[in-house]
Structures are given as structure tokens and as C-alpha cells.
Amino acid sequence: MTLDIYAEEIIDRFRNPHNFGAIESADFEAEEYNPLCGDRIKLQIKTHDGRLTAKFSGHGCAISQASADILCGEIKNKQISEIENLKDDDVTKLLNIPITGTRLKCALLGLWALRSALKNGS
């Protein structure tokens, strides 16, 4: 059933993301781009007393945008040590929809941005 991929939660997050926007003077940030579809996600992270907040910006398909939004939600109030080893599987589990080969890149674009951000610093 391909359509399950467009679960209510995914569409709602796509239409009204909770964590879309920019962070001024972020501690970590990075942008990832998928040339295949032109999707772009910039992820920014700030630490307050060791706890994180995250926001994303950019554009793309429902899956990449919803996934980035959910990922930002997941990062919130965590410590770096808790998120620096997030695996692909962790993100697809969070999404809780069936992701097939070609769409995996969309679903993981936010995670790639997170990994680059932690590597880059600000």
C-alpha cells in the first residue's frame, strides 16, 4: 500500500511544520541538497545549558519536509551525546511510514544535515 506513506501526521507536518524557521547565531548548522529533486534542507541547532533546540528551513517534497520537522522535534531538549549517533533506521522509525528505496533519500535529508551540522560546528 503505497499511499500509507502519506499518513495524516506526515501531511500535517508538511503543511504546518512545528519547527520551521531560522535560529539566530546557531551553534551548529548545515545545509543539504538533493540534486535529483532539488530538495534543500538547512538545519540549525542552538544549545542552552547543554539542552538543544533545532529549526529547519528549505523546500522539498512532503517526506523530506515532514521528516526534517519530526527530526527537529526529536532533537529538542536532548543533549548532543544523545543525538550524535542517530542512525538512518532511527529516523525511518520516527517517521513510522513505509519508505521505499527512491524515497529514502528524501526521508534522510534532514538527518544528513544534522550530521554535517555537528561535524561543521557553526
Place this chain on the structure above:
Amino acid sequence: MADFSNAIKIPQDSKEKCRSIFLGQENSAEFSLVSAPSRALFGSGIRQDFPILKQKINGKRLVYLDSAATSQKPKVMIDALKSYYEKYNSNIHRAIHTLGEQATEEYESTRKKVAKFINAKSEKEIIFVRNTTEAINLVAYSWARNNLKAGDEIILTIIEHHSNIVPWQQLQENGIKLKFVDVNKNYELDLKQLENSVTKSTKLVSLTHVSNVLGTINPISEIVKIIKEKNPDAKILIDGAQAVPHLKVNVLELDCDFYAFSSHKMLGPTGVGVLYAKEELLKEMKPFLFGGDMIKKVGKFETEFNDLPWKFEAGTPNIADVIAFGAAIDYLENIGMENVHTHEIELTKYALEKLSEIKDIEIYGSKDAKQRGGVIAFNIKGAHPHDVAQILDGEGIAIRSGHACAMPLMKRLGVESVCRASFYIYNYKKDVNAMIKGLKKVKKVLKL
């Protein structure tokens, strides 16, 4: 169920007979926009010849609208492939035995069919390669690298497929300059700009016959005249990947120097492409690849190359697929390319009408179906092409989504990607209706 693969063996003048076979197989209202002669041939009748179309995708009837990427294959072509491997598989040109002789004859007979199909002067002008991309590379390596020098110019257009851009970019390292011709607001090539771009330094103009995104059919004869008038020595390469499958192409009339296309987009197998070039050019050109088959006589330190066209076909060629490509050409010849084109104009016209009724849709390309091939690129506001394609796939509908291998054109259009529906002989009004219904579902799912 009637098998159209037999019906296509009926000579042209018996098409009346075919019509009676196919009419009434489906609700004839589905054909109401298709004129009487093509009604008999296109859509549901022809679908019978394509085994893949009998399949269900996600439980739904397969609606294949991605023929611009690659076409589906008729059973006669698949049978020709099978027959070669089962009955006369052997290497060509050298064998003195029955199988080898038959294989050579069939292989060379496809070359004759291709020459006739595009009206080349001689089959010596037909070189088999792997695809359009390789045909263009052959010209870049064998002709351009040996004939162009620093300061020379190559003119391309903004609507080219990557395969007609990237090979030329590589020549920039030798100081060769690239220029791009733009489109006007109707998405047609700016012929004035083209004319102004041609100078004494212009050595090559390489452009597509039909755009794989906008569908625009470029007026090649007129363009060739414009170029040759300003610089008679400039050579002209036409990328015919989206033209030969859909229109009657006459290279002699077009008067271009090179013409490239792919079998897989015209009912034939993958792995076969054609480079047509004027004989006098091919004679002067150096071989592209070296080795067996392209030789006449080999010494320890020197080689005498083979005659045309074999000079350009090194090593054992794609025998099976070339032979099967011949069957695909026969199939198209039996239908008649004028009929193919008429059918596509009618379907495109219908699709353009229906699509324009959708709110918040942007259609790229001319609104006049007569000016374009059966390719329609569009975007629905708020819907990413990948999401559109995926939701349509759930309905059994295959369209393309993405940059369509034309990133410079995407940039020119100001988009990252597009949805693209493309039609061929086996599509009919019912497929367009399915897509329209599917697009309504897209809007519902994405809450647009």
C-alpha cells in the same frame, strides 16, 4: 482476444479490416477525440500488442505515461529478440556458416530499414551505437576533437538534454567556447538570437529536434537554413531522441550533418542507438573506438581501417538488439509515422485541455498541441513532483518527476523539478482521464 501483432502484418491498404477488429473492444466514447482512421489503430487495439500493459500495478490498470523516458515494447519486437537467440545466434560479418550468414543478413537489414526510415542517402551513413548519448559522444570525439581548435564556438540551446550538453562542455578544456540560445516567452527557440549567435568561428550547432520537457518541435529545416546562410561551414547535429519515435523524420530534407536517436524510445530494445552522418563527413572522420571488426588489415604497427559504416563499429556489436530494433521499425512503418503523430497531437490537445482545468497548475511549453510532441511538463502549486508521482503510482499511473535531465532548462524555468506526462501510440483518452482523476487525488491527499 485479437492479437495486433498479426494485424500489423496486414498491408497498409487493409487498415479498414483492422478497424473492424478493434472498434467496440472498449466503450467507443473513449475514442471520441480520435479520428476515424486512427481510431482503429490506436489506444485499446494497439494495447493488445504490448504484453506489459496487461499488468496491474498496485492493483490498478497500468497507465504508462513515461514513454519519453523509454517506450514500452510490442510482442513482435520481443519475439524477434527471442528468435535470434533461439534460432540463429552467432557472430556476424566473419562466419562462413548458415547461422552466421543469417545473423549478418538480419543485422545489416536493420541498417537498411533505419536508412529508409529516416531517408538517409545510403545505409553507409547509419552507424549503430548504444544510444543517443553515445552517438553524440562519437561526434564529440571523432569529429570535434580533431577539427576544432581554441577559439572555435559550439552553439547549444537552453532546452537541451544533459546528453547534448555535457559532451561539449568537455571541449572547453581545449579553449572551445559554448554559447546557449534561449527560448522566448512562448517557450520557442529564439531564432533571432540563434542567427545572431552564428559567427565565422561557429563550427557546430547542436540542438534537439523535440524538447523532452517542453515538447516543442523545433523548425529544424528553417534553423539549418539560418545557420548555413550565415556560415556555410558550420556543422549541425540534431538530437532526435524525442523526434524519430513520434514524427516522420527526413534527414535529407532537414539537411543536417549529424542526427542521433535511440531505439529504446521507439518500441525497440535498450542498448541500440543510431548516428546518422553525411557520408563525406564520415569518410574524413577518424574512428571512435579501435579493435576488431573496424579493420581491413592489421600489421604489427599499423592498421588499415574498414569501410563505412563498419569503421565506426569496433568489436562484436549488439547483434540481437539491432535485429529486434528492425522489428520495431517494421511495426512503426506499418502504422505509419503520420498516423502516430496525428494520434499524439489529438491526445496532447485533449490532455492540455483537461490539465488546464485543474486549479493552480502551471503547464510549461506551448499551449498549441500542433507545435509540440506528446510531452507535457507541469507543476501543481504546493505539490512536489515526487509526491505527485508517488501518489499517482498508487493509482497505477506512471509519470516522470524530477529535473528530466535538463537542469539548465529547469533553472531557466525557475523550478527545481517538474512532473512530466508523455504519450505514445498505446495511450488513449482513458489514460488522460485516469491521470486527471489521479491528480485530483493528489490534491486531496496533500490537502491542497
